[in-house]
Amino acid sequence: MxxxxxxxxxxxxxxxxxQTKVVEGYVVDQDRLLxxxxxxxxxxxxxxxxxxxxxxxxxxxFPEISPYNKVFSALKASGGVAAEIHPRIAPAAGEIIVTKRxxxxxxxxxxxxxxxxxxxxxxxxxxxxxxxxxxxxxxxxSDTDYRVLVLRDCCSDIDQSAHALLVEKIxxxxxxxxxxxxxxxxxxx
Amino acid sequence: MxxxxxxxxxxxxxxxxxQTKVVEGYVVDQDRLLxxxxxxxxxxxxxxxxxxxxxxxxxxxFPEISPYNKVFSALKASGGVAAEIHPRIAPAAGEIIVTKRxxxxxxxxxxxxxxxxxxxxxxxxxxxxxxxxxxxxxxxxSDTDYRVLVLRDCCSDIDQSAHALLVEKIxxxxxxxxxxxxxxxxxxx
Amino acid sequence: MxxxxxxxxxxxxxxxxxQTKVVEGYVVDQDRLLxxxxxxxxxxxxxxxxxxxxxxxxxxxFPEISPYNKVFSALKASGGVAAEIHPRIAPAAGEIIVTKRxxxxxxxxxxxxxxxxxxxxxxxxxxxxxxxxxxxxxxxxSDTDYRVLVLRDCCSDIDQSAHALLVEKIxxxxxxxxxxxxxxxxxxx
Amino acid sequence: MxxxxxxxxxxxxxxxxxQTKVVEGYVVDQDRLLxxxxxxxxxxxxxxxxxxxxxxxxxxxFPEISPYNKVFSALKASGGVAAEIHPRIAPAAGEIIVTKRxxxxxxxxxxxxxxxxxxxxxxxxxxxxxxxxxxxxxxxxSDTDYRVLVLRDCCSDIDQSAHALLVEKIxxxxxxxxxxxxxxxxxxx
Numbered sequence: 038m039x040x041x042x043x044x045x046x047x048x049x050x051x052x053x054x055x056q057t058k059v060v061e062g063y064v065v066d067q068d069r070l071l072x073x074x075x076x077x078x079x080x081x082x083x084x085x086x087x088x089x090x091x092x093x094x095x096x097x098x099f100p101e102i103s104p105y106n107k108v109f110s111a112l113k114a115s116g117g118v119a120a121e122i123h124p125r126i127a128p129a130a131g132e133i134i135v136t137k138r139x140x141x142x143x144x145x146x147x148x149x150x151x152x153x154x155x156x157x158x159x160x161x162x163x164x165x166x167x168x169x170x171x172x173x174x175x176x177x178x179s180d181t182d183y184r185v186l187v188l189r190d191c192c193s194d195i196d197q198s199a200h201a202l203l204v205e206k207i208x209x210x211x212x213x214x215x216x217x218x219x220x221x222x223x224x225x226x
Numbered sequence: 227m228x229x230x231x232x233x234x235x236x237x238x239x240x241x242x243x244x245q246t247k248v249v250e251g252y253v254v255d256q257d258r259l260l261x262x263x264x265x266x267x268x269x270x271x272x273x274x275x276x277x278x279x280x281x282x283x284x285x286x287x288f289p290e291i292s293p294y295n296k297v298f299s300a301l302k303a304s305g306g307v308a309a310e311i312h313p314r315i316a317p318a319a320g321e322i323i324v325t326k327r328x329x330x331x332x333x334x335x336x337x338x339x340x341x342x343x344x345x346x347x348x349x350x351x352x353x354x355x356x357x358x359x360x361x362x363x364x365x366x367x368s369d370t371d372y373r374v375l376v377l378r379d380c381c382s383d384i385d386q387s388a389h390a391l392l393v394e395k396i397x398x399x400x401x402x403x404x405x406x407x408x409x410x411x412x413x414x415x
Numbered sequence: 416m417x418x419x420x421x422x423x424x425x426x427x428x429x430x431x432x433x434q435t436k437v438v439e440g441y442v443v444d445q446d447r448l449l450x451x452x453x454x455x456x457x458x459x460x461x462x463x464x465x466x467x468x469x470x471x472x473x474x475x476x477f478p479e480i481s482p483y484n485k486v487f488s489a490l491k492a493s494g495g496v497a498a499e500i501h502p503r504i505a506p507a508a509g510e511i512i513v514t515k516r517x518x519x520x521x522x523x524x525x526x527x528x529x530x531x532x533x534x535x536x537x538x539x540x541x542x543x544x545x546x547x548x549x550x551x552x553x554x555x556x557s558d559t560d561y562r563v564l565v566l567r568d569c570c571s572d573i574d575q576s577a578h579a580l581l582v583e584k585i586x587x588x589x590x591x592x593x594x595x596x597x598x599x600x601x602x603x604x
Numbered sequence: 605m606x607x608x609x610x611x612x613x614x615x616x617x618x619x620x621x622x623q624t625k626v627v628e629g630y631v632v633d634q635d636r637l638l639x640x641x642x643x644x645x646x647x648x649x650x651x652x653x654x655x656x657x658x659x660x661x662x663x664x665x666f667p668e669i670s671p672y673n674k675v676f677s678a679l680k681a682s683g684g685v686a687a688e689i690h691p692r693i694a695p696a697a698g699e700i701i702v703t704k705r706x707x708x709x710x711x712x713x714x715x716x717x718x719x720x721x722x723x724x725x726x727x728x729x730x731x732x733x734x735x736x737x738x739x740x741x742x743x744x745x746s747d748t749d750y751r752v753l754v755l756r757d758c759c760s761d762i763d764q765s766a767h768a769l770l771v772e773k774i775x776x777x778x779x780x781x782x783x784x785x786x787x788x789x790x791x792x793x
Binding site for chain 3: 294368392
Binding site for chain 3: 663664665667669670698700711712713716717720722
């Protein structure tokens with residue numbers, strides 16, 4: 038990876054589903070994940086890489102949830118999840134937050150519109166959980182011709198074997214896999 | 227139209243772009259439009275027809291607007307438009323508001339997801355302007371197999387000949403055209 | 416229009432629904448429409464503007480048609496329409512043909528994918544009928560940030576007042592309106 | 605699974621990317637996969653479960669492939685893949701074949717349109733490879749509120765640990781996992 042270059046002006050860092058309740062509920066080593074992600078976000082801001090947050094949230098009464106959706110019917114029954122982003126990696130003033138209603142950050146949102154309107158063709162992904170928002174967003178992004186980078190230590194899954202296999206065997210079919218430290222080196226040029 | 231029936235439980239009334247600034251800027255006879263639309267909304271609520279509002283609005287700095295979009299580049303240059311819905315037809319507590327960034331209510335929004343999640347297959351449309359949000363949303367809705375009704379006196383366009391022609395010659399290719407009074411009769415059964 | 420420039424390498428000419436049966440069924444002055452369109456296609460090929468054809472067609476038994484779609488249920492009941500493009504403006508070897516199942520050329524097709532994969536951001540539109548495929552495709556293209564040009568004499572509608580109003584009052588909200596002769600002058604540089 | 609019911613009239617069996625060259629190139633135990641899939645297809649036809657085939661194919665010159673798409677740029681460079689479906693599981697007369705240009709069966713195709721037009725809400729999936737077409741199509745289908753069943757022995761991946769992990773840990777988040785034998789029992793009622 039050491040010779041990789043990133044076209045910063047046409048890239049964005051996607052920070053996905055880092056809501057306090059998601060981090061607390063699904064992450065084994067919270068401090069490690071939050072430290073790595075916080076470091077990447079700080080470096081992104083310093084070097085002018087645009088940071089875009091994605092959260093999952095619903096209107097009162099959950100009108101966006103189909104009774105036929107297995108994942109979200111269960112979430113609705115459990116009372117949903119608060120949209121608040123973890124304070125250790127909170128958005129800065131003016132940073133975009135995209136609110137989604139399904140697993141993928143593209144489904145039923147204006148994310149694609151925002152990315153294309155700003156000439157962004159490369160997406161650097163962080164997210165919780167690896168086998169949820171990161172997987173579905175990565176598959177969609179690849180199929181719509183974005184270049185995708187996944188930061189392996191800025192993703193986490195309650196099932197660590199699932200995380201490892203996705204990062205090692207599935208994501209590389211669509212994406213370049215990096216650590217947060219590798220990305221920071223690339224940003225420093 | 228007198229024998230038409232509406233499957234109320236699987237229908238929704240879409241009230242589109244009735245923002246104060248849009249109504250003030252583009253409607254010739256504001257009182258007539260607002261009275262007719264207010265009457266339909268009241269009847270809808272009374273008879274259990276779901277009311278969904280659509281507004282056009284942007285994040286600070288307009289990151290959703292492409293420099294290549296003719297319509298919205300002009301809007302951005304003019305400073306945008308306030309999202310506030312006209313107080314005479316304001317949403318009731320709990321009614322859904324969908325925020326869009328383009329002309330069509332479907333583009334980059336969760337409207338289709340909400341409609342399908344609630345089993346809604348028929349859309350009754352009101353909007354400003356006729357040749358803007360109503361036209362683009364009607365074309366999209368028809369092509370995605372919704373049954374469409376357009377309330378002709380609850381739509382308005384700064385160009386009255388354009389309004390007349392769309393309502394008489396173009397919309398009937400995709401939709402059933404009604405007046406607000408006709409819809410209220412249908413709702414009364 | 417005389418000082419307008421076209422970025423030919425990033426543009427495409429869309430020739431939509433020029434099927435023999437559509438031309439015969441919906442066009443008043445067929446020779447005039449076909450001559451103008453044939454002239455534009457020849458100039459496009461000569462100057463390297465990519466030509467993309469769009470046709471409406473269905474599999475045997477019309478499995479793509481919803482019983483709830485007003486436009487296409489009627490088409491299905493009438494036996495459909497042959498996909499054959501009018502011989503006076505037939506595709507050249509290697510030119511792309513996109514097959515659609517609804518009014519808009521974007522709905523359920525790979526048109527957007529093809530355009531983006533080839534860096535095309537400007538669409539020059541011809542089609543039958545003006546208030547059908549041209550209108551719906553123009554609205555969709557504008558909302559997805561393509562720059563749109565409509566060739567007014569290469570579009571036709573069974574209703575000539577509808578054609579005139581769309582070309583004069585509705586399309587200019589989204590697009591630049593040209594004649595075929597004006598486009599040919601622009602192509603000649 | 606023994607008490608599971610399938611609403612056959614509103615379901616479809618998706619047979620995805622079973623092209624001869626894909627089966628020969630990516631499947632370890634071809635005979636086992638083809639036997640299981642052939643058995644399911646025969647049972648589906650016998651009991652009236654609609655069978656829909658999905659293949660990946662391109663126009664001459666690959667105009668659908670973006671130079672920025674990692675997966676398909678590599679495929680284009682290798683000369684592509686023949687669209688011919690393996691003769692042991694060939695489509696019957698009148699069965700729908702959907703042609704796609706990306707990994708997911710929904711991307712840039714009319715699959716969603718066909719499914720909704722026919723009232724299909726449940727998808728039973730077979731495909732090669734598990735971590736390609738099955739994974740991306742499953743994620744998309746779940747997020748658009750289809751109920752998904754994956755037939756584990758009718759999917760295959762060149763990487764058997766990836767297949768096992770997806771089927772055991774990732775797909776169950778979105779889908780019900782069955783064997784072909786279990787599905788055949790359910791079809792028999």
